[in-house]
Amino acid sequence: MRMNVPxxxxxxxxxxxxxxxxxxxxYFLSQSKRAKEPMLIIDLSSKxxxxxxWCYWSDKPEEFDTLAQKSWEHLWFHGPQAKSIALDIxxxxxxxxxxxxxxxxxxxxxxxxxxxxxxxxxxxQIIPEExxxxxxxxxxxxxATDKVFDSFTAYPCEINNPKHIKxxxxxxxxxxxxxxxKSDAVHLFDFRVAQGKECEFMYILPTSSKKALFxxxxxxxxxxxxxxxxxKIKSYLQAFYGLSEEDYQxxxxxxxxxxxxxDQRASQRLSDKIIRIGTSGGFVKASTGYSFLRTQRINxxxxxxxxxxxxxxxxxPQSTFKTWLDKVFxxxxxxxxxxxxxxxxxxxxxxxxxxxxxxxxxKTRIWEDLCLMASVPTLPxxxxxxxxxxxxx
Numbered sequence: 001m002r003m004n005v006p007x008x009x010x011x012x013x014x015x016x017x018x019x020x021x022x023x024x025x026x027y028f029l030s031q032s033k034r035a036k037e038p039m040l041i042i043d044l045s046s047k048x049x050x051x052x053x054w055c056y057w058s059d060k061p062e063e064f065d066t067l068a069q070k071s072w073e074h075l076w077f078h079g080p081q082a083k084s085i086a087l088d089i090x091x092x093x094x095x096x097x098x099x100x101x102x103x104x105x106x107x108x109x110x111x112x113x114x115x116x117x118x119x120x121x122x123x124x125q126i127i128p129e130e131x132x133x134x135x136x137x138x139x140x141x142x143x144a145t146d147k148v149f150d151s152f153t154a155y156p157c158e159i160n161n162p163k164h165i166k167x168x169x170x171x172x173x174x175x176x177x178x179x180x181x182k183s184d185a186v187h188l189f190d191f192r193v194a195q196g197k198e199c200e201f202m203y204i205l206p207t208s209s210k211k212a213l214f215x216x217x218x219x220x221x222x223x224x225x226x227x228x229x230x231x232k233i234k235s236y237l238q239a240f241y242g243l244s245e246e247d248y249q250x251x252x253x254x255x256x257x258x259x260x261x262x263d264q265r266a267s268q269r270l271s272d273k274i275i276r277i278g279t280s281g282g283f284v285k286a287s288t289g290y291s292f293l294r295t296q297r298i299n300x301x302x303x304x305x306x307x308x309x310x311x312x313x314x315x316x317p318q319s320t321f322k323t324w325l326d327k328v329f330x331x332x333x334x335x336x337x338x339x340x341x342x343x344x345x346x347x348x349x350x351x352x353x354x355x356x357x358x359x360x361x362x363k364t365r366i367w368e369d370l371c372l373m374a375s376v377p378t379l380p381x382x383x384x385x386x387x388x389x390x391x392x393x
Contacts, residue, residue: 004120006142011038014135014144016123017151018043020054020099021278021295023106025149028303030113037146041118042137047107050100052254053171053213055205056293057357059091063296067102068095070207074185077348080194080341087188087353094186096205096213097292123152126274133273144273151278157259162221165260165330167289169203170229171215173252179209180241189348191341193236198222199333199340202236211251219289219333219340223257258289262327270302270311277302282316287326288360322362325369331384338380350375 121139187204199219206212
């Protein structure tokens with residue numbers, strides 16, 4: 001992959017934005033019939049820092065399993081009333097990947113292809129033209145003869161809109177001065193921190209007896225200042241592990257805001273000259289915020305279509321029923337007629353962990369979805385369905 005020295009102004013494919021989704025797509029293209037096509041990735045970041053943590057679960061081998069910093073076979077769920085449930089997730093494994101390990105691997109693989117080039121620059125605008133698509137950058141204009149894959153355009157989820165649900169979080173990778181963590185299981189949800197109707201929880205990934213990632217997370221509309229999340233993590237470490245600020249070092253901090261509102265834009269078609277991908281394209285599952293494995297699967301399917309001379313169909317085929325379930329769940333979180341912690345507690349108390357992971361991964365059948373929905377408090381969900389029906393008229 002040529003770095004910052006574009007050899008041309010014209011490419012078959014241009015990637016406006018070079019995050020996880022774009023790099024994944026280029027990676028899979030490099031293994032396809034399109035491997036030798038000229039491609040340009042434009043991104044302001046050199047992807048040389050550990051800026052994210054990606055997690056996913058699977059019951060079979062996946063493309064990037066070997067890059068996982070750690071994998072687990074056990075999960076914990078902690079309810080708001082201090083009831084803890086050890087989740088049976090067999091045959092699944094839960095994996096954690098550090099972004100820097102993934103970036104390094106991808107860049108090494110793509111460096112074998114001189115036709116794949118990278119420009120470290122800011123994407124300014126994407127402009128359709130008659131015979132090509134122009135991508136304006138801070139270092140000049142470039143043209144795609146076939147498609148621009150756009151992860152630059154903002155997803156239609158407004159940070160300050162009280163009707164737009166977001167997953168917002170801040171995490172610390174800490175190292176304790178003494179061994180205190182049990183690294184055999186992930187704490188997927190700890191709702192013992194929940195104070196009100198908002199869906200708030202701690203998420204813990206222990207990688208050794210002295211190291212763990214703690215992320216204080218909300219599924220809600222209101223985003224806080226960074227100091228709010230930091231204070232919550234400090235309090236949690238003191239309350240549940242007896243760790244004062246002198247007992248650990250903060251090795252890394254990460255924070256993010258992931259849209260959880262549904263995309264109301266028209267569905268994209270594979271024949272389009274500009275295709276939104278990643279968060280911009282709705283690749284993040286709205287009801288959970290998980291994106292890594294989902295993005296790989298979407299991109300692999302996309303590459304299979306791009307190998308055809310005239311790709312057709314939708315970029316992101318969706319189940320109408322599962323989209324409706326997401327919409328109802330998000331409406332329940334928005335209305336806060338019941339605490340989000342109570343909804344998750346009902347789901348995890350009454351259903352096996354492996355079934356919950358299949359449900360979150362959109363792999364359950366309709367009858368399984370209906371059984372899961374029957375396990376949650378009925379009235380808040382019926383109210384949410386009613387309000388959605390009224391608002392659609």
